Amino acid sequence: MIALENLREKLGVAEPWVESRGTHWLNPGAATVRELAQAMNAAGARFVTITAYELPGDEGFRLEYHWDLQGLLLGVPFQIAGKSPESAKIDSIYDLSEAADWIEREVHEGFAIDFTGREYEPLMLRPGDKPGVNLRVAPAPDEPASGLQGQKEVAK
C-alpha cells in the first residue's frame, strides 16, 4: 500500500486509490499517460494491458491502462474526446514500456485510435489496411480486403 501512495504522490494526484471489483483504480487527473508509464516503471510495476471502450455518441473512447504491482492489479482510465481521426489520439507508451507494443497495435486496429509517437507494423488481428472495423460500433467507411485476400497479402 505504501507503493501505491508513493505512486499517487509522484503523479501529483490528489484523489486516493479506490478498490473496486478486483482493481485498484486511480483517477489520473492532469497526469499524462507517459508520466504514468514512467512512474509505473520506476515503481517496478509490470504492464498488463490496455482495455478500450467506445463511449456512446460522440463522447469518444475510454482507455483503461493496467499494471500489476506486487500482485495488485492497478487501473488508470484515460478519456479520449471525439472519434474522428483528428481527435482519436493518445500518446504511445511503447518507447517507455515495450510490453505495450502489441496491445497498442490491437487497439489501433480495433478502434482506429492513434497512439502518437510510434509507427505501426502491418496489422496484426485483421487482414487488410483499414483500422477500426472490428470493435467500433460505426465501422470505417471503406471496406477492407476480404478475409482470404487479406490473409494472402499478409502471408506474402
Added chain:
Amino acid sequence: MSYKIPMGPYHPGLEEPYKLDMICEGETVVDAELNIGFNFRGIEHLAETRNYVQVIALMERVCGICSFIHTLTLCQAMEKLTGLEAPPRAQYIRVVMAELERLHSHVLWAGIAAKLMGFKTMFMTCFALREKVMDVLQAISGNRVNYSMNHVGGVNRDIEDPIALVPMIDELEREMMRTVIPIFTTSSTARSRCAGIGVLTREKAISCAVVGPTARASGIAQDLRRDAPYAAYAEMKFEVPVEQAGDVRARLFVRALEIIESCNILRQALAKMAPGEISSAGEKLVFATGTATSRVEAPRGEVMYSVTWKENSRNPARVHVRTPTFANMPAVRWMVRGARLADTPLIQASIDPCYSCTDR
C-alpha cells in the same frame, strides 16, 4: 549478406498458424518479425451479442487447451458484478480442474517439445500420459476438452468421491517422476538441444512483461496463485519453481517442476474438499452496471478478463481478454536473435504459444 526466411503461417515446424520472418546471416538469425491474426475470430465482439449463459460457452472456445481457465476467469469477473460468490466446495473443484488442466497442458507441451527435439519416443510417452490426465478430466466433467464446468456462482458438476481420484493422481506423478522428468532433465539429447538456446534475459523478460513459465524461467518469481490467490488457492501449500538461465532448458525445468507441484496441489484440494453446495446461483442473475476484472494463472501464464455490464442487460457491454501468449510472443523476437536457424522451431515452441488464444 543477410536474407529473409519466412516460416509459416502454415509450416511443419509450427504447431499453429502464425508467421515468423527471420532475417539470417548464414545459419544465424539476426532478427525476426512476427505476424499473427490467422485465427482471428472476433470473439470479443461476438461476446457483446451473447447473454450471460451463452457468453460462458463462447469464451470456453477462446482456447482448446485452457478452456476451463477462460470460463473460470470470466465467471469470477461476472461474480463480482452479480455479488455472487461460489461456495467453498465449488472453489475447491475449480482448483482441481485448473490444476488438471495445467497438467494436461504441460504434458501436451512436453510431447510437442520432444517431437521438435527429434525425440519421437518421448512424444509418444507424453501423449500416453496426457490421455490419463484427460481420463480424469472426463471422469469429473464428462468431457475431454471443453468441460462446461463453470457457471456464475459455482460449478456445474460435483466431484462425488474426491478421495477416489487420489490414486489416479499418484499414478500420474509416479509416471512423470519415473520417465518424463528424468529424461527431460538429464538426457544428453534434451540438454544438447535446449541448454543455452533461445535465452531471454531477466532484464528483457521484465521489459517485455512476459508471464507464466516463460517469466519464471528467466528468474521472475511471479505466480498469481500465490501473489493474488483466487478460488481456494490461498489454502494450498506449494512452491513456485523459478530458474535463472532463461533458456529453453530452464523453461523445460520450470514446467517439469510445476507438474510435480500441480500433483501436490491436487492431492491437497481433493483431501481438503469442503462438503456442501456447489452453486450459489439463483433463478435469475442481476448484474450491476460497471466493470469487473479477474486474473487467473493459466498454464501459460496470466489470463485477464475485463467484463463490463449495463444494468438490466442480458448481454455484456464489453469483454476484453488478455491472454498469456499475447504477452509472451513478442519476446520470441529476442529469443531467436543469435540462434541457429534450425533451433527456431523449438525456441518458439518453448513459450508454449497458443494462437487460438492470441488471435481470439
